Amino acid sequence: MRIALFATCIVDAMYPATAKATVRILERLGHEVVFPSGQACCGQMHVNTGYLKEAVPVVANHVAAFDTADYDVAVAPSGSCVASVKHQHPMVARACGDAALEARATAVGTKTYELSELLVDVLGVTDAGAQLGSYFPHRVTYHPSCHGMRLLRLGDRQSRLLRTVQGIDLAELPEQDQCCGFGGTFSMKNADVSSAMLQDKAANIESTGAELCTGGDASCLMHIGGGLSRQGSSTTTLHLAEILASTMEEPASVIGEVRVSTGKALR
Amino acid sequence: MTTFLGMPALPAFGSGNLFAGESFPTAAHRELGNAQLRANLGHATHTIRDKRQAVVAELPDWEQLRDAGSAIKQAVMARLPELLEEFETNFTARGGVIHWARDAREANEIVAGLVRDTGETEVVKIKSMATQEIGLNEYLEEQGIGAFETDLAELIVQLDHDKPSHILVPAIHKNRTEIRDIFLREMPGADPALTDDPSVLAMAAREHLRRKFLTAKVAVSGANFALADSGTLAVVESEGNGRMCLTLPETLITVMGIEKLLPTWQDLEVFMQLLPRSSTGERMNPYTSLWTGVTEGDGPQNVHLVLLDNGRSAALADEMGRSALHCIRCSACMNVCPVYERTGGHAYGSTYPGPIGAILSPLLTGIEAEENNSLPYASSLCGACYDACPVKINIPDILVHLRSVDVDSKRGKKKVPSQMDVGMKAASWALSSGKRLGLVEKGLPLGRLAAGPDRKITKLPGIAAGWTQSRDIPAPPAQSFRDWWAKEHRNAGGAPGTPGTPEAGPSRTLSPDTKETPQ
Numbered sequence: 158m159r160i161a162l163f164a165t166c167i168v169d170a171m172y173p174a175t176a177k178a179t180v181r182i183l184e185r186l187g188h189e190v191v192f193p194s195g196q197a198c199c200g201q202m203h204v205n206t207g208y209l210k211e212a213v214p215v216v217a218n219h220v221a222a223f224d225t226a227d228y229d230v231a232v233a234p235s236g237s238c239v240a241s242v243k244h245q246h247p248m249v250a251r252a253c254g255d256a257a258l259e260a261r262a263t264a265v266g267t268k269t270y271e272l273s274e275l276l277v278d279v280l281g282v283t284d285a286g287a288q289l290g291s292y293f294p295h296r297v298t299y300h301p302s303c304h305g306m307r308l309l310r311l312g313d314r315q316s317r318l319l320r321t322v323q324g325i326d327l328a329e330l331p332e333q334d335q336c337c338g339f340g341g342t343f344s345m346k347n348a349d350v351s352s353a354m355l356q357d358k359a360a361n362i363e364s365t366g367a368e369l370c371t372g373g374d375a376s377c378l379m380h381i382g383g384g385l386s387r388q389g390s391s392t393t394t395l396h397l398a399e400i401l402a403s404t405m406e407e408p409a410s411v412i413g414e415v416r417v418s419t420g421k422a423l424r
Numbered sequence: 425m426t427t428f429l430g431m432p433a434l435p436a437f438g439s440g441n442l443f444a445g446e447s448f449p450t451a452a453h454r455e456l457g458n459a460q461l462r463a464n465l466g467h468a469t470h471t472i473r474d475k476r477q478a479v480v481a482e483l484p485d486w487e488q489l490r491d492a493g494s495a496i497k498q499a500v501m502a503r504l505p506e507l508l509e510e511f512e513t514n515f516t517a518r519g520g521v522i523h524w525a526r527d528a529r530e531a532n533e534i535v536a537g538l539v540r541d542t543g544e545t546e547v548v549k550i551k552s553m554a555t556q557e558i559g560l561n562e563y564l565e566e567q568g569i570g571a572f573e574t575d576l577a578e579l580i581v582q583l584d585h586d587k588p589s590h591i592l593v594p595a596i597h598k599n600r601t602e603i604r605d606i607f608l609r610e611m612p613g614a615d616p617a618l619t620d621d622p623s624v625l626a627m628a629a630r631e632h633l634r635r636k637f638l639t640a641k642v643a644v645s646g647a648n649f650a651l652a653d654s655g656t657l658a659v660v661e662s663e664g665n666g667r668m669c670l671t672l673p674e675t676l677i678t679v680m681g682i683e684k685l686l687p688t689w690q691d692l693e694v695f696m697q698l699l700p701r702s703s704t705g706e707r708m709n710p711y712t713s714l715w716t717g718v719t720e721g722d723g724p725q726n727v728h729l730v731l732l733d734n735g736r737s738a739a740l741a742d743e744m745g746r747s748a749l750h751c752i753r754c755s756a757c758m759n760v761c762p763v764y765e766r767t768g769g770h771a772y773g774s775t776y777p778g779p780i781g782a783i784l785s786p787l788l789t790g791i792e793a794e795e796n797n798s799l800p801y802a803s804s805l806c807g808a809c810y811d812a813c814p815v816k817i818n819i820p821d822i823l824v825h826l827r828s829v830d831v832d833s834k835r836g837k838k839k840v841p842s843q844m845d846v847g848m849k850a851a852s853w854a855l856s857s858g859k860r861l862g863l864v865e866k867g868l869p870l871g872r873l874a875a876g877p878d879r880k881i882t883k884l885p886g887i888a889a890g891w892t893q894s895r896d897i898p899a900p901p902a903q904s905f906r907d908w909w910a911k912e913h914r915n916a917g918g919a920p921g922t923p924g925t926p927e928a929g930p931s932r933t934l935s936p937d938t939k940e941t942p943q
């Protein structure tokens with residue numbers, strides 16, 4: 158299958174290792190990955206902050222980059238960006254009265270999948286250890302992000318995949334369905350409330366004794382990781398794609414831009 | 425502005441207790457500092473939402489019930505004027521009197537006038553959101569009429585001269601020791617040996633209220649539902665104090681928002697399943713009272729209904745926002761909201777706190793009303809409210825819609841654009857082209873420099889300072905993914921941005937020269 162990667166702006170600029178891990182997983186399954194170079198961002202930051210007019214060119218750019226490229230399905234390692242492509246793009250096009258753009262956006266959205274959704278529903282991965290060689294001998298806890306959970310209804314796809322990683326010690330996160338408090342510009346406009354939510358999330362993570370917290374959204378992980386780092390915690394965050402891509406021969410640490418474990422080098 | 429028919433060109437916005445005196449972030453900052461409040465709230469919301477979860481899970485057709493509730497309400501909004509007229513005809517035919525109030529001021533004047541006509545100076549009240557919204561108690565007091573709340577929690581809040589902070593559990597922010605202190609201080613004739621045992625407190629309130637019920641000649645109530653086909657009103661409650669108010673006095677005055685209508689008796693079936701489960705986490709509430717006009721020799725002989733608009737027509741005119749009027753005030757959305765859980769209801773300024781308040785208050789009053797424009801931003805858009813709402817109000821989408829109305833209403837008005845305006849414009853330019861984003865990413869090494877040797881950014885200027893108040897930002901990578909991909913594929917013989925050959929496979933993506941060192 159020919160799979161187009163939507164790296165998302167934050168992964169592209171801040172967490173390239175997550176995108177590389179995604180490529181690695183898909184290629185290991187024997188698929189061809191393409192990267193439509195016109196892509197930039199899904200525009201959810203603009204839409205969610207009320208800047209609909211400014212969101213229009215961002216959305217139009219994404220649609221143009223993806224509806225001209227030649228691929229079977231598109232994938233992004235981010236639930237919230239996929240939710241934006243699927244739910245917000247047609248809405249933005251409608252709001253600016255562009256019926257043609259709306260139709261194209263809907264078509265692109267239909268072909269776009271979140272990583273775990275693609276792996277489980279389309280590519281038939283049921284055992285990451287056996288099918289991808291995933292090996293990650295660490296105590297990990299998992300935070301399902303709001304958009305994946307409530308907008309995409311990912312259910313337990315992500316945790317199911319994680320559970321089949323060899324060597325993993327997966328600790329259940331208390332109150333896992335609670336928002337981490339990121340919410341894009343919410344974290345700046347309502348910094349106090351966002352910090353209070355983050356504090357509780359961090360405390361729950363710490364209570365599991367996990368070395369790191371994983372999830373499917375780079376932005377939430379940046380938020381959680383940033384809070385843990387500020388609190389001087391030794392726990393950090395790592396995207397689920399990097400755990401799935403980690404193998405016995407090439408453990409996550411060699412491709413990680415994200416520090417994997419303070420003071421405890423990965424073997 | 426009016427048309428030649430004398431009709432207002434735009435429906436009027438509402439007034440009353442719907443406005444915040446300060447912006448949400450400011451109020452939230454203050455409320456967050458109250459550790460007792462946070463502990464009380466966290467405990468209470470967790471308890472109610474666990475109960476709700478359990479009873480909702482019992483119903484195999486919960487999702488269909490939500491769909492039905494949503495569809496009925498949508499139908500009501502589509503033909504509201506017609507249904508209101510049908511209701512008026514039936515209510516009047518059974519001996520009731522209808523009054524129409526455009527806003528809070530009109531509604532208050534009508535109620536005060538009705539009370540004055542009875543010659544009484546005291547009324548008993550059953551918990552009502554509509555009368556909270558219009559500030560009826562305060563208005564009556566100004567007119568020399570004492571209004572006594574009979575709902576236990578509402579009584580606590582009233583005695584303490586406080587405001588409710590939850591629509592169902594108005595005293596959610598108080599614990600039992602605080603309640604005992606309030607009773608000792610404010611309740612006439614309270615036993616000085618009062619303990620903080622909940623049953624002892626309940627008995628004290630009961631004695632206090634009994635005296636009121638037996639002497640009051642006038643009662644004021646709200647209504648949860650109004651059935652158009654029979655002209656019936658309904659109140660759903662837990663303590664039975666409402667039933668006392670609805671049956672003992674001679675005059676009953678109900679104040680109700682015009683959106684509370686249901687077309688038929690049969691529709692009530694759906695809502696009687698949705699409401700108790702969503703609000704108190706019970707399969708059925710203890711008391712449901714329905715009354716249809718006047719019954720000779722039984723119950724109040726003067727029955728009035730004030731139908732309140734107060735901005736509801738304006739909300740109805742907002743195509744995206746109108747479904748906020750479907751709300752049955754169950755409070756499920758606030759019980760699951762992580763923002764409400766931490767700030768409590770007072771931070772929202774309005775009678776309606778939490779997620780529904782964040783959309784309803786600006787819809788009723790207009791987003792340009794002072795300080796209310798911070799309410800739609802008081803959400804991380806996590807979507808828990810939408811999942812919990814028994815009538816499926818898409819609160820996150822309405823929040824986003826109201827944010828865009830707010831941004832647009834300010835466009836062009838400001839002489840100097842805000843930092844957010846400038847940032848969003850710049851980001852729009854950079855993020856609407858792969859080439860431009862690539863160019864911006866060339867600056868990533870600068871960020872690495874700013875991060876310093878410990879590889880984190882701990883202080884940012886301007887609006888971004890909110891982020892670094894409690895979170896670090898990791899140092900950006902040396903190279904963006906886009907750059908890496910272009911170089912990789914150039915090395916592999918392809919043009920930048922074109923796919924590599926599949927045979928190159930994983931070993932290429934992880935060739936030794938592209939490995940990055942762990943940090």
Ligand code: SF4
Pocket residue numbers: 702750751752753754755756757758780809812813814815816817
């Ligand atoms: S918006 Fe929905 S969940 Fe919230 S109070 Fe209204 S009906 Fe209940």
